[in-house]
Amino acid sequence: MKGLRAILGLVAGLVLAGDLSPAPRPAMPARVGPDDALVPEGRFVFERNCLVCHGKWGDGRGEMATGMVPRPRKFTAGTFKFRSTPSGSLPTDTDLARTIRGGLFGTSMPTFQHLSDREVKAVIEYVKTFSRKWTAPENYAAPLSLPQPPAWLSDAAARPQHARAGRLVFLANCAPCHGSEGRGHGPAAENLEDDWGQPALPADLSRPSTKSGPEPRDLYRVLVTGLNGTPMPSFLESTTEAQRWELVAYLLSLRAGEGGL
Numbered sequence: 594m595k596g597l598r599a600i601l602g603l604v605a606g607l608v609l610a611g612d613l614s615p616a617p618r619p620a621m622p623a624r625v626g627p628d629d630a631l632v633p634e635g636r637f638v639f640e641r642n643c644l645v646c647h648g649k650w651g652d653g654r655g656e657m658a659t660g661m662v663p664r665p666r667k668f669t670a671g672t673f674k675f676r677s678t679p680s681g682s683l684p685t686d687t688d689l690a691r692t693i694r695g696g697l698f699g700t701s702m703p704t705f706q707h708l709s710d711r712e713v714k715a716v717i718e719y720v721k722t723f724s725r726k727w728t729a730p731e732n733y734a735a736p737l738s739l740p741q742p743p744a745w746l747s748d749a750a751a752r753p754q755h756a757r758a759g760r761l762v763f764l765a766n767c768a769p770c771h772g773s774e775g776r777g778h779g780p781a782a783e784n785l786e787d788d789w790g791q792p793a794l795p796a797d798l799s800r801p802s803t804k805s806g807p808e809p810r811d812l813y814r815v816l817v818t819g820l821n822g823t824p825m826p827s828f829l830e831s832t833t834e835a836q837r838w839e840l841v842a843y844l845l846s847l848r849a850g851e852g853g854l
């Protein structure tokens with residue numbers, strides 16, 4: 594009997610092993626909540642580099658924060674604008690590292706190139722201690738897929754035609770907030786507020802970079818994720834991938850001062 598049970602156990606084990614491959618893409622990070630082993634070091638990095646703006650308690654009320662527009666983020670709310678994850682979800686560690694390393698163009702959020710990878714990792718874990726959102730698995734999600742830009746995007750002869758198509762999508766979906774010239778003064782822009790009770794100004798898209806970066810893929814990412822805590826919605830459901838790249842082409846033409854096309 595013992596032998597039979599062992600064999601049955603073995604068979605069950607094999608069936609289970611069969612079920613586990615091929616491994617699905619994990620929808621969840623390996624860890625929920627901050628990595629306690631890195632928190633003390635993260636606090637050290639935070640107090641030296643971030644506290645002046647984000648405040649000792651992560652409430653955005655650091656000494657330097659007074660009068661700052663936009664305000665330093667309150668980490669206590671656990672809401673992050675710049676992510677690769679779907680609307681409403683927490684950012685990934687890679688997203689936070691991109692913000693910390695690269696800063697946010699046109700705001701007071703500086704670049705932190707001098708920190709080591711370990712220091713960036715540690716400060717990210719410390720930032721997670723400020724909000725309970727980080728301890729709930731349902732707030733996590735796998736990143737959305739970010740495709741490579743189509744070849745025509747870097748082809749000066751082919752791009753204008755796509756940009757013209759993008760302009761039509763822009764006029765219908767974006768101009769109410771960003772304005773028909775993309776400078777941020779659309780008819781719906783006036784009374785917009787963010788989740789922190791501050792006026793939410795639609796970005797001036799004729800500037801050489803957006804907050805989250807200067808690359809075409811940075812624009813594409815914003816279009817699929819939206820910016821949590823702000824009126825900037827995700828266009829993942831309402832546009833196709835082709836339309837999003839056409840929009841990106843139009844946004845690049847606005848930057849080059851060719852918005853009229």
Ligand code: HEC
Binds near residue numbers: 647665676703720
């Ligand atoms: C001189 C002020 C200043 C300092 C110093 C500073 N920040 Fe910021 N930070 C800001 C401002 C302002 C924003 C908000 C920008 C916005 O909302 O557009 C911000 C936003 C952020 C965000 C939110 C990004 C998102 O997706 O919403 C993170 C994360 C962040 N900072 C991390 C850090 C860390 C970590 C440090 C220290 C290593 C740091 N910041 C130091 C001013 C600062």
Ligand code: HEC
Binds near residue numbers: 767768769815
């Ligand atoms: C309901 C108003 C609204 C609509 C509609 C809207 N936006 Fe925005 N958008 C905003 C606001 C507000 C911001 C600024 C958020 C911030 O930085 O806090 C923004 C920011 C952006 C940014 C800058 C992101 C960054 O990293 O700084 C881009 C790019 C953008 N929008 C593109 C678009 C495009 C393209 C469309 C149409 C497909 C669109 N938006 C539709 C309100 C809107």
